Each structure stands twice: as C-alpha cells, then as structure tokens.
Amino acid sequence: MKKYAMTIGGRSVNASDHFEVLNPANGEVVGLAPKTTAADVDRAVAAARAAFPAWSAKPSAERAAACNAMADALKANAEELAQLLTREQGKPLSGLGSRFELGGAEGWTRYTASIDLPVEVIQHDDNAWIEVHHKPVGVVGSITPWNWPLMIAIWHVVPAIRAGNCVVLKPSPYTPLSTLRMGEILAAVLPPGVLNIVSDGPEAGPAMTSHPGIGKISFTGSTATGRKVMSSAAETLKRLTLELGGNDAGIVLPGCDPAKIAEGLFWGAFINNGQTCAALKRLYVHDSLYDATCEALVAFAKTVPVGDGLDEKNLLGPIQNRMQFDKVSGMVDAARAAGARILTGGVAPNGPGFFYPITLIADATEGMDIVDREQFGPALPIIRYSNVEDAIARANASENGLGGSIWSSDPKQARALASRLESGTAWINKHGDIRPDVPFGGVKASGIGVEFARQGLEENTVIQVIHQ
Numbered sequence: 001m002k003k004y005a006m007t008i009g010g011r012s013v014n015a016s017d018h019f020e021v022l023n024p025a026n027g028e029v030v031g032l033a034p035k036t037t038a039a040d041v042d043r044a045v046a047a048a049r050a051a052f053p054a055w056s057a058k059p060s061a062e063r064a065a066a067c068n069a070m071a072d073a074l075k076a077n078a079e080e081l082a083q084l085l086t087r088e089q090g091k092p093l094s095g096l097g098s099r100f101e102l103g104g105a106e107g108w109t110r111y112t113a114s115i116d117l118p119v120e121v122i123q124h125d126d127n128a129w130i131e132v133h134h135k136p137v138g139v140v141g142s143i144t145p146w147n148w149p150l151m152i153a154i155w156h157v158v159p160a161i162r163a164g165n166c167v168v169l170k171p172s173p174y175t176p177l178s179t180l181r182m183g184e185i186l187a188a189v190l191p192p193g194v195l196n197i198v199s200d201g202p203e204a205g206p207a208m209t210s211h212p213g214i215g216k217i218s219f220t221g222s223t224a225t226g227r228k229v230m231s232s233a234a235e236t237l238k239r240l241t242l243e244l245g246g247n248d249a250g251i252v253l254p255g256c257d258p259a260k261i262a263e264g265l266f267w268g269a270f271i272n273n274g275q276t277c278a279a280l281k282r283l284y285v286h287d288s289l290y291d292a293t294c295e296a297l298v299a300f301a302k303t304v305p306v307g308d309g310l311d312e313k314n315l316l317g318p319i320q321n322r323m324q325f326d327k328v329s330g331m332v333d334a335a336r337a338a339g340a341r342i343l344t345g346g347v348a349p350n351g352p353g354f355f356y357p358i359t360l361i362a363d364a365t366e367g368m369d370i371v372d373r374e375q376f377g378p379a380l381p382i383i384r385y386s387n388v389e390d391a392i393a394r395a396n397a398s399e400n401g402l403g404g405s406i407w408s409s410d411p412k413q414a415r416a417l418a419s420r421l422e423s424g425t426a427w428i429n430k431h432g433d434i435r436p437d438v439p440f441g442g443v444k445a446s447g448i449g450v451e452f453a454r455q456g457l458e459e460n461t462v463i464q465v466i467h468q
C-alpha cells in the first residue's frame, strides 16, 4: 500500500507512523497517510520561518509569477489529482466533482496571482509623507476540511504566498492524500520552505493553533472546532480567518415558476452531496407554489445518477465518512418520526460505502434538527410559509449567517429582501455562486473575515504606516 509523505523545507519527509485513508464508495484503503506529531509541526514551522525573509523580500511580480507557476503545475497534474481526490473523498470525476474542483483550484490560483496590494498614499506633500503598506504576517497555518480539500487548500495557501507569507498546511484526516500529493507538486515550483505540508494526527491541529512561530491561521471547518481554534490562538494573538458552518436559507417568493427554478435550487442544495459550507440547507417556499416546487424538485432529482464517483456517468457519490452518514440519516429519521413527509430518498441502500439517496423532505418545520442544524448532506428540508416577512424572520433565526438566497421574478423586490438576510452573501435566483474576484465569508457563528479578491488578500497581511 502506498505510503504518502509530508513536504517540509522542500524535501519529502516520512513519518514513523501512518494511518489508513478509506474510499467512502467501498471501504477500501486508498493509501497510508503520515501521522504528524507536534515535532513535525515544529520542523515545518522552522522551515517556513527560514524561508520567510527571502520570500517576503521578493518583488511582487516575482511572487505573482510563482503563483502562475503553481497554476501551471495544477493544470499539468489535474487528472492524477482528480482521480486521487475521487478515491478518497467520494465525489464524482464528472459534473461538479473532482475535475471541476481542480479547474476551480487552477482558476483561483491564476486570479490570485493577478491581484496586488500596492502602497496606499494618504499624503505626499511638504507637510507630511504618509503611506500605508501591506506586509506579510510571517507564517500562515492552514487547516482544511474534507469536503473540498484541494480547492479550500488553494483558497488558504495561494493568497498567503502571494502576499509574501510562508505556509504550513494541514489537511483533514479523512482526505489527506490528495492534499499531500498536491502540496508536493506545488512546493516543487517554489523555493524550499515556502509551502510545507504536514498531515493529521491528534497533536497536529492544536500544535499549529498554539504555535508561537505561526502568525495567522486560516481555518475552514465546523463552528465547534472554529471556537477551539480561536481559543487556542488567543494566547499568541494570532490573526484568524475562520470560515465555519452554514445553515443557508433560500426563500422562494410567490410568482416564481417552479419548473424554471428547480434545477438551480437542486444544485444549490445538492452540490457535492450537500457537503458544502454555502449550500442551500433550508428551503422556504410560499404556500401558493409549495406543491408545484416539491414536484419539480422531485422530478429533477430523479434525473441525477448517484454512484461510485470513478464511473463517469455519476453526478453524485457517497457521503464522505461514517460520522457524516450517521448524522444525515439520523436527522432524516428524526424528521420523519416528527411528521415530515419524505418525498424521495430517505432510506440508505444496503451494501458497501456510505451511499445515501437524494432526499427531499416536505412539511419540515423549525424544531426539527434537519431545519435547525447544519445537515451537511444530501437531504433538503422544504418548509412552507405564507407571509414573506415571516419567512425572512425565520431565515434569520439561526446562529449561522454564511449565505442565503431569494428566488423571485421581481428583481427589485428580490434585491430589497436580499439585503435583509443576515448572511455574508445573499444570492438572487441562484445559490452558492462564488468567484475569486468577489469576497466571501460568514457573519454571526459562520465565521470571521473573508476570503478571495483584494479583501481576502488583505487578510494575509498586516498594515504598517510610514509617517514622516
């Protein structure tokens, strides 16, 4: 069985101990990931710190060129990485799956290469010379989840490197292999120590969040772990960007045509089997088109093939891991027991793998876990409402605030209502449309700070004022 290695200081580093990474489609071992210790984290941070003076002193254009070289390397190795990603994550090669994720990773890298943070001049005259400089923080620690492991690693790593930082990256224990391999490929086009990739192990995450040599943590994961990261980082006053859970609401207004919006609603909710932070997780539908919307969604769901992601005809794969499978199936069972109607799905097939059918749940209400908490899986509760003001209030009655959407045939009304959603992004007639040139982040318990665009790049810097 292939043993994967860490990359520290530009060299491949083997661990003394390993753990198995399983294919969620069939339970087979995909490979062995190194078990990272606190001492490995120390070595990675030391390598990053050693590389920092030269890397941060490089002209911006040279760092931009290095980011473009990373994009070229991603492109050249995309198919190998996509295959490995499908085998350990479960998502299909096709559709909005692994190849799509690799394409996104390359696109985000190229766009991030193209942005810069020039010196801002406040005053240049005989009375004063005042400039604002954006300087790199030093070493950035990146901690990533298992749902979009490569894309999210790129979202953390590339802006950090572009801004002049050096990085230590730690993937989730569920999906470390594709990140270890991608890291090896990317580190090879950078000076040694600029990008270091460790793996998981009980000591690894806490060693990073408390490490005095790390100046900032970029974290994407659950709100519960985000709180631990923030608390652990407090001692050393690290900068933080936290992209945490979401429980995004979508509101379908009277006057919509259910047949026209069904496909957008479906993929807004079921992209990556619903295992997406800014997926549509609660759908509020007006009474006047409730039944028609349910029917249109069921009809669309029946056209989507689910199965092993290596089979190119499939558009959705298994749930990624046992913990998530149990969470989703438990929430669906509880909703059914509380009186919700399962329109399609709701019963897992026998056999290997964490397969769970596309599940649409009518007559769902607040008070059910599947409405109140993030399900993070292929099951969408559809909630009836009769008053738009009431729907907005119910959408906002959540500790989360990542995304939200308004579905309407009246653009002016839609924009007015969108601005009243308590969410980092409010989409209109779509959900989850993210772009590298548009800042993205959560409010309330969904996070702190933003990623992407100039604003995301700025979060990888500290400000220094030169004042004469």
Ligand code: TXE
Residues within 6 Å of the ligand: 143, 144, 145, 146, 147, 170, 171, 172, 173, 200, 204, 205, 206, 209, 220, 221, 222, 223, 225, 226, 228, 229, 243, 244, 245, 246, 276, 277, 278, 324, 327, 374, 375, 376
């Ligand atoms: O996430 P964790 P888990 C949600 C989703 C899911 C739940 C749990 O609802 O059911 O989170 O998933 C690392 N110090 N999301 O347990 O624990 C961990 O190794 C430092 C939403 O997989 O948040 C991994 O690399 N690091 C989310 C990363 O944190 C620690 C995506 C995320 O794991 C740590 C994933 C610690 N003490 C799950 N403990 C989204 N917003 O997209 C764990 N980690």
